Amino acid sequence: MNQVYEWEHNKWPEFRKIEVTRSHSVKYFKKFARHFKIRPPLVNMTSRKRDGGQYWSDEYIDLPMVTNLGTVVHEFAHHFTALKFGRKFHHNKKFRHCLKQTYTFAKRYLK
Numbered sequence: 096m097n098q099v100y101e102w103e104h105n106k107w108p109e110f111r112k113i114e115v116t117r118s119h120s121v122k123y124f125k126k127f128a129r130h131f132k133i134r135p136p137l138v139n140m141t142s143r144k145r146d147g148g149q150y151w152s153d154e155y156i157d158l159p160m161v162t163n164l165g166t167v168v169h170e171f172a173h174h175f176t177a178l179k180f181g182r183k184f185h186h187n188k189k190f191r192h193c194l195k196q197t198y199t200f201a202k203r204y205l206k
């Protein structure tokens with residue numbers, strides 16, 4: 096497992112326990128985007144991904160049919176980083192900054 100994932104999973108384990116369907120993820124992306132005043136990413140509804148998520152440079156996100164809130168936050172953070180700092184998709188310092196901000200905001204959806 097990648098270092099960032101390990102750090103992330105240890106820091107915000109409770110988000111992994113909340114199941115989110117792909118169609119419901121769209122609602123979270125819209126809420127996150129409204130809060131951070133950016134356009135929401137698009138979700139690829141035909142993706143055949145089995146686990147995890149993937150963010151593409153054309154602002155599309157691939158998710159499996161059922162995922163969890165942690166993955167939704169993670170993929171949104173890639174979109175957030177890309178719009179804010181340019182198209183950098185790796186797990187760098189800027190990404191971790193956006194990731195923290197998104198997790199902090201998303202805490203309200205844990206209940």
Ligand SMILES: [Zn+2]
Nearest residue numbers: 169173185186
């Ligand atoms: Zn990532």
